[in-house]
Amino acid sequence: MAAAQKSLKASLGLMSGTSLDGIDLALLLSDGAEAISFRRDGFVPYDTPTRDLLRGVLDAAVEWPTAQLKNPSDWPDKLHQAEQAVTAAHLAAVQGFVRDTDNLELIGFHGQTITHRPDEAFTLQIGDGQALAHQLGCDVIGQFRRADMQNGGQGAPLAPLFHAALLGDNRPQAVLNLGGVGNISWLGRGDEILAFDTGPANALIDDWVSEKTGKAFDKDGALAAAGEVDAAALATLMAHDYFAKQPPKSLDRLSFPTHAIQGLSLEDGAATLTAFTAAAVALGLEHCPTKPARLILCGGGRHNKTLCAMLAERCGVDIVDCDALGWRGDSLEAQAFAWLAVRALNGLPLSRPETTGVAQPCTGGALYQAG
Numbered sequence: 531m532a533a534a535q536k537s538l539k540a541s542l543g544l545m546s547g548t549s550l551d552g553i554d555l556a557l558l559l560s561d562g563a564e565a566i567s568f569r570r571d572g573f574v575p576y577d578t579p580t581r582d583l584l585r586g587v588l589d590a591a592v593e594w595p596t597a598q599l600k601n602p603s604d605w606p607d608k609l610h611q612a613e614q615a616v617t618a619a620h621l622a623a624v625q626g627f628v629r630d631t632d633n634l635e636l637i638g639f640h641g642q643t644i645t646h647r648p649d650e651a652f653t654l655q656i657g658d659g660q661a662l663a664h665q666l667g668c669d670v671i672g673q674f675r676r677a678d679m680q681n682g683g684q685g686a687p688l689a690p691l692f693h694a695a696l697l698g699d700n701r702p703q704a705v706l707n708l709g710g711v712g713n714i715s716w717l718g719r720g721d722e723i724l725a726f727d728t729g730p731a732n733a734l735i736d737d738w739v740s741e742k743t744g745k746a747f748d749k750d751g752a753l754a755a756a757g758e759v760d761a762a763a764l765a766t767l768m769a770h771d772y773f774a775k776q777p778p779k780s781l782d783r784l785s786f787p788t789h790a791i792q793g794l795s796l797e798d799g800a801a802t803l804t805a806f807t808a809a810a811v812a813l814g815l816e817h818c819p820t821k822p823a824r825l826i827l828c829g830g831g832r833h834n835k836t837l838c839a840m841l842a843e844r845c846g847v848d849i850v851d852c853d854a855l856g857w858r859g860d861s862l863e864a865q866a867f868a869w870l871a872v873r874a875l876n877g878l879p880l881s882r883p884e885t886t887g888v889a890q891p892c893t894g895g896a897l898y899q900a901g
Contacts, residue, residue, distance in 0.1 A: 548710025708831025751836025
């Protein structure tokens with residue numbers, strides 16, 4: 531996308547993460563650089579049929595070859611159905627959120643990740659950006675990750691430059707996002723940055739609790755708090771070859787098999803998976819050029835009290851809820867994609883070699899025009 535003159539845009543970010551809970555929305559005014567003025571944010575849960583459909587597609591996608599997924603005409607019927615459901619859910623969410631006074635100019639539409647295969651330079655986020663642009667009467671930027679991967683990058687994480695913009699000169703620090711997977715943005719002095727996925731976050735815990743109880747997640751980490759960490763199972767989980775890779779690196783929601791915990795009780799399994807997330811973060815900190823004095827914690831995982839306690843114990847650093855800094859931790863990624871949409875429109879980089887492994891700073895995004 532050709533560079534354009536920077537201007538302030540009222541941009542709405544839409545993020546539906548790998549936790550499959552629903553759609554985060556965040557409206558801000560920005561130039562895609564230092565100027566960021568937050569307006570409103572919100573959340574719309576996926577209904578049960580949509581969540582079940584997506585859960586089934588994610589499980590099935592493990593067996594679908596990349597060559598098939600690259601061409602929508604070759605997609606299985608279930609995947610087409612899922613894209614229609616995701617598009618419809620986002621359309622309804624935006625229509626319920628936007629007010630006549632918002633003067634909305636741009637939408638940053640992440641889409642729903644179905645599979646992420648950096649070793650094959652492929653990622654798939656479904657959702658019809660052109661349909662949204664047409665029906666909402668607003669330009670949409672989507673497919674944020676493709677250009678990065680086409681230029682040798684991992685395609686993730688993409689929020690680190692937004693984290694850097696939020697912190698400004700208040701560095702060095704590190705931001706830890708715990709969504710379906712965990713990712714860290716290490717921000718050193720000056721322009722130093724390093725980012726990568728640390729490992730699992732909420733996804734494995736949520737799946738375990740859902741399988742055993744039918745509930746969506748371990749509220750406040752209560753189940754984990756009632757269990758005991760199985761040291762042998764944790765050691766098996768931590769033996770995954772992902773942890774030996776050097777960053778930048780990224781992973782898929784389903785990258786980690788969980789056979790090691792299958793014989794455990796509900797509580798012990800939750801405790802062990804929670805410890806797995808914390809241990810992966812602690813190991814990730816060893817990749818940082820210097821150990822941060824504190825971790826600014828954002829994402830849904832910061833609500834898990836047991837996970838926060840395990841992080842503090844294993845990482846040996848202060849853990850600070852980003853809300854205490856005036857950030858909105860539940861909508862931070864939606865805010866990031868609102869900002870990245872303006873950035874893409876202005877031809878500015880969305881990623882750097884230190885954040886995704888891309889060959890050089892890379893812009894991206896596909897523009898879907900309303901007209």
